[in-house]
Amino acid sequence: MVMYRRCTQSSRRQKTYDTWQQGFLQIFEAVLENKPFIMNVYHSVSREQVEIYLYKLTYDLLIGVVDEKSQGKSIREEDKKFIADFYKYAFVGLMLDWIRSDMKDNPKTIIDRLALLIQGNITTAIKDFASDSI
Numbered sequence: 001m002v003m004y005r006r007c008t009q010s011s012r013r014q015k016t017y018d019t020w021q022q023g024f025l026q027i028f029e030a031v032l033e034n035k036p037f038i039m040n041v042y043h044s045v046s047r048e049q050v051e052i053y054l055y056k057l058t059y060d061l062l063i064g065v066v067d068e069k070s071q072g073k074s075i076r077e078e079d080k081k082f083i084a085d086f087y088k089y090a091f092v093g094l095m096l097d098w099i100r101s102d103m104k105d106n107p108k109t110i111i112d113r114l115a116l117l118i119q120g121n122i123t124t125a126i127k128d129f130a131s132d133s134i
Contacts, residue, residue, distance in 0.1 A: 021111050023061045024091065027054070028107030031095070035103055042099055054095055059088045070126045079129040083122065 031038050041050050062084040070080055094114065098105055 073130040075130040
């Protein structure tokens with residue numbers, strides 16, 4: 001499927017702290033381009049497949065960011081996975097709400113608002129997990 005290839009290629013290229021927004025925007029755009037198909041699947045019994053797919057794409061994007069920002073820091077792999085999982089659920093939750101509302105909002109606006117909300121938070125989480133406070 002074209003959407004799958006596009007999203008997968010996008011997530012492979014956009015796995016850095018400076019490019020995650022572009023990668024996530026490209027996922028939104030691919031979903032929007034395939035709106036009839038996505039809405040059909042979303043409203044069917046196969047809805048879980050859309051969610052699983054979005055979780056995988058988003059996790060791949062985020063774990064790249066977490067790996068980049070944690071270089072040179074002493075942080076366990078399970079903690080990096082936990083951070084990426086946390087943001088994965090938030091990001092996909094936003095996207096599922098967007099799909100549920102018939103994809104009316106502009107994806108760029110959603111990404112810009114998300115960027116403001118989490119600016120520096122991944123780095124802070126890595127720093128907190130890397131310290132011996134846990």
